[in-house]
Amino acid sequence: MTQLDIAPPLSTDAMPSPLAAVRSTTETAGHAIVRVLEEHGIQRAFVVPGESYLEVLDGLHDSTIETVVCRHEGGAAYMAEAEGKLGPLPGVAMVTRGPGAANALVGVHTAWQDSTPMVLFIGLIPLAHRHKEAFQEFDVQGWFAAGAKSVMVLDVAERAQEVVADALFLARAGRPGPVVIGLPEDVIRESIEHHPQPQLPVADGGMTGHDLAALRGALQEAEKPLFVTGGSDWDAEASQRLTRWLERHRLPAVAEWRTEGIVPFESPSYAGPIGYGRPKPTLDVLEECDLLVFVGTLPGDVITNGFLVRQGWQRRNFLVSIDPTLRGRSGAVSHHILARPSAFVRDLEQIELAADERRARWTTRLREQQSAFSALPDRTPGDGIASMATVMAHLVPELDEHALVTFGAGEHTNWAHRYFPTRSYPSMVSCGNGSMGYSIPSAVAASLHFPEREVVSIAGDGEFLMNGQELATAAQVGATPLVILVDNQEYGTIRTHQERRHPGRISGTQLENPDFAMLARAYGGHGIRVEADRDVPGAVAAALELWRERDRFVLLHVITEQRAQAY
Template identity: 30%
Template structure:
């Protein structure tokens, strides 16, 4: 669905109502969110949403006060990613709303279900030019599946229900609700709209039959699994299907772990156009089956040059358009059902990519120092279900290439907007959702200072995790690309605080260590379950191996 705004409700809660009490629209809004199963709202309040904040305080919903609205949106996106239900973030108008934009855009390009509750000036004065007033509908429209203007109190319940339906529908993404201050104060006689369950159907039988026939006749079929398989809760079905047909399987960065690293069919993760070992599979492959794939995850022009391969698509939403992306057969519908149906009549293929897997294992598992050694240390200290969240920088690529993943949503990589500063907020949300798991945030020194104020949020909430800084004294990934492109680099070096002192100022533990001591310190922090920051100086002279 393309981005657009909505002003007219498509549901009527009045038709379902048995009885109700007159209440403020702000109260109804919170009751609607409770009915949708919302347990937390992340954000920063302002004058324009004081009525909403007051109603939250007497509800079952926890308000998580962050230090920046961008972090609130990142946290809400992580809730959507890990639970499949929309995370909710809140801001006031003007600068609060503009601060929210990057996190909402991240959810849009990563297809994460999210609801943004954005305060706005009252109906009379909300048109620019006014102090702090911007045209928020126009600003958010390109970044969301829909913007809904709740410009009357009787639209509150239907707007919330519509927002949650749209946010979860494939391809999932963010929806913005504009909440004028005066409307939220108005009285309304209404109740939340009941959630209705409409089971989806598998792809058309004729399309599934064609996919089955194409698989049978192919010599070197390859499966690429995208994040849509995780969003569709079809991980077990993907594994069963690929094992039944004996198909070598690669996962996009956001689908890492859908096919476990230790499965003989696993070809690891893909997301870099030149250096992934799995690229060795693409040249001989005559057929590629895309399961829950989105073209933004790994662009077809990097793996289907010349459009020589037969392309098959299975998913609940279309994969988008891209260069070198001519789909031969597509079956859209319930992914779990489609995969289960395709197991019938299977003809197991020979694992023609076995030699590529052996090469992948050798390169991944050989012990090294430097950034790869740090990745190996983190892997040894985390269990199969523990969570590693990566920020953006050179370290992200080292993790994508050399961090074996065994379960979905245990390696959280960015491959949509790819915004720096995401890891610490995401780690907070991940640990709140999964308090039983260990959580590590891997960041560069550049990304760390973009969101390190959220360490105060973590300390205040009692949310413990370990932040590992891959510190090269600057923007290492950009430095590498400059030197490769121009033979020199500029404006990428920066200063950095004393981490032990800086971390302690937030109430966290802080360490600056060399590579040899890193794993011992990491192990100790994880075993004691403390909020800690470990600063490790890294030599990125080996970054040339990444490209």
Template identity: 35%
Template sequence: MQERSGGQLLADALVAQGATHVFAVPGESYLDLLDGLYAQRNRVELITCRFEAGAVHMAEAHGKLTGKPGVAIVTRGPGACHAAIGVHVAMQDSTPLVLLVGQIPVEETDRETFQEVDYRRMFQPLAKWVTQIDDARRIPEIMAHAFDMATSGRPGPVVVAISEEMQKHMVAVPDLGPQRVLPAHPAPAAIPEMMAMLEKAERPLVIMGGSRWSPEGRAALRAFAEANDLPVAVAFRRQGLFDGTSPHFAGDLGVGADAGLVAAAKKSDLILAIGTRIGEPVSQGYTLLDMAGATPIVHVHPDQGEIGRVYRVALGVTSDVNAFALGLAGQKVAKPRWAAWRQEVRAAREAQAVAQDYAGPLNLAVALQALEKALPADTVFTTDAGNFATWPTRFMHVKEGQDFLGPTNGAMGYGVPAAIGAAVVHRGRQVVCFVGDGGFLMTGQEIATAFHHGVAPIILVFNNRMYGTIRMYQERVYPERVSGTELTNPDFARFIEAFGGHGEVVERTEELVPAYERAVASGKPAIIEIRTNPEQVTNRATIAELRAQAKK
């Protein structure tokens, strides 16, 4: 074995673990790793980003789409602090992620030296595992374990600090490849017991969520739902898991969920929760179900620690979601008694998706539904956090073959970098981002990364000149006392034109689809600024209506 520097060993370890992309903001704390990546430039694409949170959001999108750990690298101190947002997204979204953080020289520890942070303490509540490499000989071991941890059980983020001088040390150690581990399968009695419970049910409901679903796993669960005539809801921002046009699709349980679906979940006499943690958004603030188990729940999750964490379930199944779904092949109840129930739940979803007669020249619901018809069958959607996001969720349908990425922790600033990360992963697919004016100006500068690396996402900026979600809550509690929620914005179309991109402004219903078509034809990164009616603060209420309700 030849001696290699710690920086080269780190780069080689990424290759050994199968990394294909690295998203980074460069820093002097990992110059040797950057040099190692130069040596591996034909095997790992280094994506140079403009802000650490953006870099980690891109890596998180990579992890969502591939099921393999996305990789980000940031420098110490401020860089790590900026990156923490993306780590929190990965944790709450159960996304496999490995974040490398440059670190100070070991001999300067505990002097509060330049940019010193104890990353074990900083990231401990945000990540699955946090460690630091001070001995170059241990790089292959620790990096292999980091990738294993990111994908095992409930997937999530791992943070690895890499001390500066360690990267210069010359050592001779072998690389370690990925560890082959068969996925956890359901216990032999699990599926028969679930089917026995399903035989007795009259109003069953499937809630599909979680991460690392394979196309085969999704197809298997869909076939099971169709064979048994089951309504299927998806968890918060997991629209890509089930075909939204299917007669079995019931909608999404999350922020802004259809009232009909919430009512159906409360009426259900059997919940099949597969992959989801049944967290706060899905459970509607822990009000949807009885924690003691009045409504029987079958909870399937890869991490046993999540089963029964909040809700006492009738049957807990520790299993990889795909293994469980594939194990359902051929399973069918003798006589499903819930055809009318499934139709009722589906009808509620269809009723919610009917475009209302909103005031003004732009009916956003009608415009988005027209856009849906113009989009490619393999579109990748990304969404930011905010009230605007409930419009496409309510009025559009994510189809089989399309993907949908969104932050379940409600992180503003996710949408644009996630769109760029998705475009890097799938260079042949159209990527469409939904983002509000508030969220765009948090990470919108990352559009420079799209130009730098030759990808062309289309960004739809919903501009209502306010932090809409907070304004909604403000008007509910303190009507007419507007404080801190109004915004002053640039001309977003001219913003991207300054980069050499394509900009459009939409103010009328009929303008959105032609604007989209021109954006696609340009072949450039594009922004379509959709100037919405500020009075229509949600798709269900105006500011005047919220004020009237608050005064009752």
């Protein structure tokens, strides 16, 4: 028997364990998904759990990514969409197959119409169960392909890291939007090799020499130019730089529906909101101006009052959009500048215009109209039922310069459009597709994204009851918005349309509501109810005092009359 020379064993400190070596080079596809999200800077994921993606949930357990457990997939998707608006990265939501995916579709539609970067992960049935009408099986391509930029299904585990990196890129590239990733539950349990996935750069575009010359010439010739700002693809620096440039040249800008705050509320260049419910003078200026420059948005049906305003082909319209197809455009296009707002503003600063008193008078006139329109109502309460005019008169002066407002859809939103002081970007988070139920989820997302800022949500009673249960999420994760709940016991917008087409025949729009202040307390927040206008000043003061403790959310339940309008 041959004697073998056996080296003495290495100390346990010097010798890596075989298990550690395996862990350093392999991981499950579900864990790899979380790691790539983490490496790309994603800070939180909004989830409703499901057994179909347990491996991803397990990966989140030890991750730096905050897992925000939501009460409904629609709420989770809205939160992710709002996070995408708040920037700079896509919002991330995770839901399960079948019913969970169906519930999340509303957030995908919101992201599609608002051009918001968002990634939705959906757990799916195992591969072997496919096409057998298995429990909660559905066609992810069939459901989402028409309303997402891309729909991917992770059928090969080894591609998990690449697919996530691609999705985060696609959500932001070109015109931003939602990307959907299907995760078969057996595939994400497979072990794969660890491969880093660097972030892919997103092209910003910019003005060519020809673009600069064309825009400079058009602005110099115009007597009544007007900028229209909008969209979700902005940042604070671009907002500030555009504002400085407009003010230096004494040029006016209006804000697309539900996107106020790009040019601050109190800027001498800000000429007000434009969209549904707009004041008539703001609509009239679209026809009166001799040059329109749309930045980050397009002249769609909302701005043009159903494709009726500014439709003549002789109109001079410059469109600044990173989308080469100009999808959603209405009316004439004189010049298309392919650029994101930040790149456009960077290049715009090269343009210096000669002073022109005609443009200055035009800007002053528009600003005076907006100042009169947005002047706060009288602070003196009336004798009757609580009024939102009194609420806003007492709330707005108490807000700090970085206050942010969220809201969904309904006539209650007009109180924010008219009076809320959007002073710094972003300071208004809403949904251009008119989606009800958005106010509370977006307020939770905004409060988590900006914990140092004052976040106010103005919600209608009908809208609140669609996703108000996400206040339980707010209590769980420490989100602290101030919710102003406008309770007029009806679906007010539909009632308005109903009165126009079928006057005096109210049908399907009236509501009987719970005590929302009591409900807020049950969810773990503070709740205050006010019914008489004389009690509004004290109720607002009490709500603000509780809110500034910042220990939990506060809800002010305002019982108001039907047909009460902001304008």
